[in-house]
Amino acid sequence: xxxxxxxxxxxxxxxxxxxxxxxxxxxxxxxxxxxxxxxxxxxxxxxxxxxxxxxxxxxxxxxxxxxxxxxxxxxxxxxxxxxxxxxxxxxxxxxxxxxxxxxxxxxxxxxxxxxxxxxxxxxxxxxxxxxxxxxxxxxxxxxxxxxxxxxxxxxxxxxxxxxxxxxxxxxxxxxxxxxxxxxxxxxxxxxxxxxxxxxxxxxxxxxxxxxxxxxxxxxxxxxxxxx
Ligand code: HEC
Ligand code: HEC
Numbered sequence: 001x002x003x004x005x006x007x008x009x010x011x012x013x014x015x016x017x018x019x020x021x022x023x024x025x026x027x028x029x030x031x032x033x034x035x036x037x038x039x040x041x042x043x044x045x046x047x048x049x050x051x052x053x054x055x056x057x058x059x060x061x062x063x064x065x066x067x068x069x070x071x072x073x074x075x076x077x078x079x080x081x082x083x084x085x086x087x088x089x090x091x092x093x094x095x096x097x098x099x100x101x102x103x104x105x106x107x108x109x110x111x112x113x114x115x116x117x118x119x120x121x122x123x124x125x126x127x128x129x130x131x132x133x134x135x136x137x138x139x140x141x142x143x144x145x146x147x148x149x150x151x152x153x154x155x156x157x158x159x160x161x162x163x164x165x166x167x168x169x170x171x172x173x174x175x176x177x178x179x180x181x182x183x184x185x186x187x188x189x190x191x192x193x194x195x196x197x198x199x200x201x202x203x204x205x206x207x208x209x210x211x212x213x214x215x216x217x218x219x220x221x222x223x224x225x226x227x
Contacts, residue, residue, distance in 0.1 A: 073170025141219025
């Protein structure tokens with residue numbers, strides 16, 4: 001009798017364990033787990049408020065007067081890489097890169113864990129379309145984008161995760177211009193460990209006409225970021 005009860009208990013435990021395993025691998029609970037990761041109550045929220053909000057704004061929509069860009073449309077893998085690059089002297093270390101230096105200083109003390117938390121928190125902020133500030137020939141901008149940029153950044157400029165090319169839709173138009181000029185001038189992407197930035201450094205000399213660049217930036221500013 002005693003043995004039978006023990007057997008039944010063991011069987012129940014095994015069944016419960018199997019049921020439990022099935023439960024944790026179901027798509028519903030995987031979705032719940034990833035939601036937990038991007039919860040705005042995430043640890044990243046307080047770190048963002050203390051260290052980032054003053055320049056990038058409470059909603060991550062950026063501040064033109066500080067040249068601090070909107071962040072909300074960026075993929076968390078890209079955001080985390082930029083934060084590591086700023087921290088590790090791969091971006092923002094060129095002596096002429098004044099605004100990059102501001103970010104390098106702001107990332108200097110971030111741990112890898114903080115970087116993951118911050119990237120997840122920024123990902124959870126609602127995406128916004130920043131206001132257009134640059135005028136240009138939209139048809140010309142679209143033409144250049146489709147021919148020269150879309151292969152990596154996507155035809156709707158929503159980025160390409162496999163290539164780790166960021167979304168350009170949802171960036172400030174003035175920031176697209178300033179970064180393009182930094183790639184062209186070697187202020188960004190020329191560090192030997194920057195294997196993503198170097199792709200832009202190679203491409204950047206193909207456009208030297210500032211009107212064309214303004215048209216591309218103006219066109220990109222019309223594209224909605226991913227919902
Ligand atoms: C003192 C102002 C300032 C503070 C504080 C600051 N940033 Fe920045 N951030 C900037 C500026 C300016 C740039 C643009 C740098 C450039 O021109 O390359 C930038 C760029 C970035 C980028 C790159 C965006 C892209 O599209 O590549 C990310 C990501 C970022 N900041 C996140 C953060 C986070 C997270 C924090 C808090 C830990 C933070 N920033 C704090 C000013 C600031
Ligand atoms: C061969 C692939 C490739 C092509 C083509 C390309 N890009 Fe990029 N671009 C990248 C990658 C990869 C990055 C990310 C660099 C990094 O991680 O620092 C990037 C970054 C950028 C950034 C910085 C975004 C940010 O958030 O800071 C801008 C602006 C940009 N590209 C504009 C353009 C424009 C405009 C064109 C077309 C004229 C273009 N790119 C064509 C691969 C490409």
